[in-house]
Amino acid sequence: MKDIEFTVKEIKEIASGIFSITLFSDEELPPMRCGQFLHMEVKDDALPLRRPFCLYKFDEHSVTLIVAVVGKGTKKICAMKSGEKVRAIIPIGNGFMPAPEHKKIALIGGGVGCAPLFALKQCYPDKEYKAFLGFSSKDNIVLYEDFKKEYDVVLSTDDGSAGEKGYVTDAFKRHLSEFMPDIILTCGSENMLKAVAKVSKELSVPAYMSGENRMACGVGACLVCTCAVKQKDGSVRNMRACVDGPVFNIADLEL
Numbered sequence: 001m002k003d004i005e006f007t008v009k010e011i012k013e014i015a016s017g018i019f020s021i022t023l024f025s026d027e028e029l030p031p032m033r034c035g036q037f038l039h040m041e042v043k044d045d046a047l048p049l050r051r052p053f054c055l056y057k058f059d060e061h062s063v064t065l066i067v068a069v070v071g072k073g074t075k076k077i078c079a080m081k082s083g084e085k086v087r088a089i090i091p092i093g094n095g096f097m098p099a100p101e102h103k104k105i106a107l108i109g110g111g112v113g114c115a116p117l118f119a120l121k122q123c124y125p126d127k128e129y130k131a132f133l134g135f136s137s138k139d140n141i142v143l144y145e146d147f148k149k150e151y152d153v154v155l156s157t158d159d160g161s162a163g164e165k166g167y168v169t170d171a172f173k174r175h176l177s178e179f180m181p182d183i184i185l186t187c188g189s190e191n192m193l194k195a196v197a198k199v200s201k202e203l204s205v206p207a208y209m210s211g212e213n214r215m216a217c218g219v220g221a222c223l224v225c226t227c228a229v230k231q232k233d234g235s236v237r238n239m240r241a242c243v244d245g246p247v248f249n250i251a252d253l254e255l
């Protein structure tokens with residue numbers, strides 16, 4: 001991981017309160033993996049803690065984030081202008097690491113939680129994918145057009161205003177006869193993750209989730225982000241979501 005000064009290349013609102021932010025670096029970026037994140041400064045002396053965001057798209061010199069405005073920090077970050085400089089530590093965490101035997105991968109994303117799943121194909125091009133993207137209603141749909149260019153996508157909305165009606169996990173279950181995955185990779189709301197944990201257990205298909213624990217240092221030093229993770233021998237250990245995660249086997253977490 002490296003602390004890098006970026007230039008904001010492009011910033012645009014893609015849905016109400018949700019921004020796509022592309023950062024550019026003159027120096028070559030360290031190698032990145034889908035599911036890792038960066039820890040970005042807020043250009044405000046009253047907000048000294050950096051904020052973590054998943055890597056949506058990335059290459060040698062740039063990274064794109066999808067940021068939802070939820071509080072003071074994200075409001076300030078999304079008000080940045082192109083050309084502005086901002087520092088971020090990148091990349092952090094383990095990311096998604098499907099094993100060689102995981103040939104068929106189901107991506108299940110809820111809302112902005114779809115973002116960290118997008119670069120899977122870039123990192124693991126030889127797998128077979130199906131992406132299930134769920135949103136509350138059609139006005140909240142983001143990233144769908146991008147996903148459609150790369151993946152076979154099933155869109156769902158809770159209220160049925162676009163795509164299949166109902167929860168994304170129900171859409172996933174409806175398509176099992178045509179796509180039974182070896183592994184599920186997921187990110188989204190706590191309720192959605194609980195539903196994914198349940199279906200993963202029912203099907204005996206492993207699921208790995210990217211969590212959004214509160215963080216402070218973001219680099220493994222402060223222990224603010226610790227969560228209880230079940231170990232192979234059945235014991236439970238406190239692990240740091242920032243550097244030991246943010247991706248964990250869903251069956252090892254208490255959701």
Ligand SMILES: Cc1cc2nc3c(=O)[nH]c(=O)nc-3n(C[C@H](O)[C@H](O)[C@H](O)COP(=O)(O)OP(=O)(O)OC[C@H]3O[C@@H](n4cnc5c(N)ncnc54)[C@H](O)[C@@H]3O)c2cc1C
Nearest residue numbers: 051052053054066067068070071072073074212213214246
């Ligand atoms: C590894 C990781 C990756 C993330 N990736 C993304 C991403 O790609 N896009 C994105 O929009 N957000 C992402 N988040 C969440 C994002 O970091 C927080 O929304 C942000 O730090 C909030 O800052 P704030 O100052 O605006 O809000 P605050 O003023 O700190 O909080 C405002 C509200 O948001 C809630 N909140 C704050 N942080 C979190 C959190 N981590 N999880 C759940 N609720 C929170 C608070 O409880 C409060 O209700 C990620 C978090 C983690 C840990």
Ligand code: FES
Nearest residue numbers: 216218222223242
């Ligand atoms: S945020 Fe400090 S140890 Fe994880």
